[in-house]
Amino acid sequence: MPSAELLKEAERQMMICNACRYCEGYCAVFPAMELRRVFTKGDLTYLANLCFDCRDCYYACQYAPPHEFAVNVPKLFAELRADTYQDYSWPAILSSLFKRNGRAVSLLTGAALGIILLFVLIFQGPAVLFGTHMGVGSFYRVVPYLVMTVPFLTIALYGLAVLLVGGFRFWRDTRSNLTDVVDFGAFWRATQDAFGLSYLKGGGVGCNYPAAAFAHGRRWLHHLVFYGFLLDFASTTIAALYDHFLGWVAPYPLLSWPVVLGTLGGIGLLIGTSGLLYLKxxxxxxxxxxxxxxxxxxxxxxxxxxxxxxxxxxxxRESPAMGTLLVVHLGVVAGLFLTAPYGKFAHVVYRYAALVRNSIEQAGR
Ligand code: SF4
Ligand code: SF4
Known part of the structure; x- marks a missing residue:
């Protein structure tokens, strides 16, 4: 939960912004702020998750540090968002993974990789790991079908449950009416904002990222990551349908849907993530x-x-490196699935919920 000092500081800054209102055209946060005179924890959580960290308001602000008012909305909201992700996740013992997240992600991914490697060495034997496997079912000769599907499906469903409960808690605490969930128009408008990253456009000139100059780089790189992820998800889903319902077992030809979509998604993710890391x-x-x-x-x-x-x-995939690469890839994917509800991936749920809330609010409900 955000500390009392952080909430008090957030309230102070919102009071200054509400009197100033210079930034009201920059994003959805300021018009939403202007509907309020007092700022509860729920209000501040909602506003913080509506913020896209475009930083326009920071560089435009005449009260930003070193001014004595020290208004720094992007930093303040980033702190509140980090608290949101931790507060709404469960169980409490695992929500501490948000602290020192980099270390937690590395340890869990390393552990998942180690477990898969140990399993293959003990039950399949080292020869399988370094041998050349070709043709239908070659992946399953290294990591058996049940090991590749059941644990991953279980972790994915668990992660989904953690995120859905978190989303419900967020919705409840931001004082939204629970019947709002049937407002399909609000969902549609929020989906358009999320898929188009409207608030990173900065009205057409881009956002102030990585520094004070206006630029479009962050928005385009974020698009590559987002759509790359969706393409990879589509590729995995089609592969699962092929395997489970049509009996077409992997690996698939280069010109099949799972490979084409997976390759396009993979390229998008490689460019998008490395670009965003560079900007960071x-x-x-x-x-x-x-x-x-x-x-x-x-x-x-x-x-x-x-x-x-x-x-x-x-x-x-047709070389002796396939076994080792498969184990490493599965270890990294397991790390991604395990840590998804306890890291930055959680922003997908809270930002989308905040956009839906905003859409309802701005429609005058
Ligand atoms: S961030 Fe600064 S300039 Fe913008 S509304 Fe707040 S006080 Fe005014
Ligand atoms: S950083 Fe950008 S999105 Fe966040 S409050 Fe400021 S202008 Fe709005």
Whole structure:
């Protein structure tokens, strides 16, 4: 939960912004703020998750540090968002993974990789790991079908449950009417905003990222990551349908849907994640929060490794390196699935919920 000092500081800054209102055209946050005179924890949580960290308000602000008012909305909201992700996840013992997220992600991914490797060495034997496997079912000769499907499906469903419960708690605490969930118009408008990243357009000139100059780089790189992820998800889903319902077992030909979509998604993820990591490295630390930065880097690194190992596996699937690459790729994917509800991936749920809430609010309900 955000500390009393952080909530008090957030309320102070919102009071200043509400009197100033210079930034009201920049994003959805300021018009939403202007509907309020007092700022409860729920209000502040909602506003913080509506913020896209475009930083326009920081560089435009006449009261930003070193001014004595020290208004720094992007940093303040990043701190509140980090608290949101931790507060709404469960069980409480695992929500502590949000602290030192980079270390937690590395340890869990390393452990998952170690377990899969140990399993293959003990039950399949080292020869399988370094042998050349070709033709239908070659992947399953290294990691059996049940090991490749049941644990991953279980972790994915668990992660989905954690995120859905978190989304419900967020919805409840931001004082939204629960019947709002049937407002399909609000969902549609929020979906358009999320898919188009409207608030990173900065009205057409881009956002102030990584520094004070206006640029479009972050928005385009984020698009590559987002759509790359969706393409990879589509590829995995089609492969699962082929395997389970049509009996077409992997690996698939280069010109099949799973391979084409997976390759396009993988390229998007490689370019998008490395570009965003570069922008993060160059970004101004003034409006940044350390905890959120740590979470961002850990998630981007994991996505980069997932796509890099996946692409290498595709390129070398008929070579003796396939066994080792498959184990490494599965270990990284397991790390991604395990940590998804306890890291930056959680922003997908809370930002979308905040956009839906905003859409309802702005429609005058
Ligand atoms: S961020 Fe600064 S300029 Fe913008 S509304 Fe707040 S006080 Fe005014
Ligand atoms: S950083 Fe951008 S999105 Fe966040 S409050 Fe400021 S202008 Fe709005």
């Amino acid at each position: 490295w160059r970004s101004d630390r003034g409006p940044a929060d350390k905890r959120m930065l740590n979470m961002d880097v850990a998630f981007l690194m994991l996505l980069f490794l997932t796509s890099a190992t996946g692409m290498l596996l595709l390129a070398l």
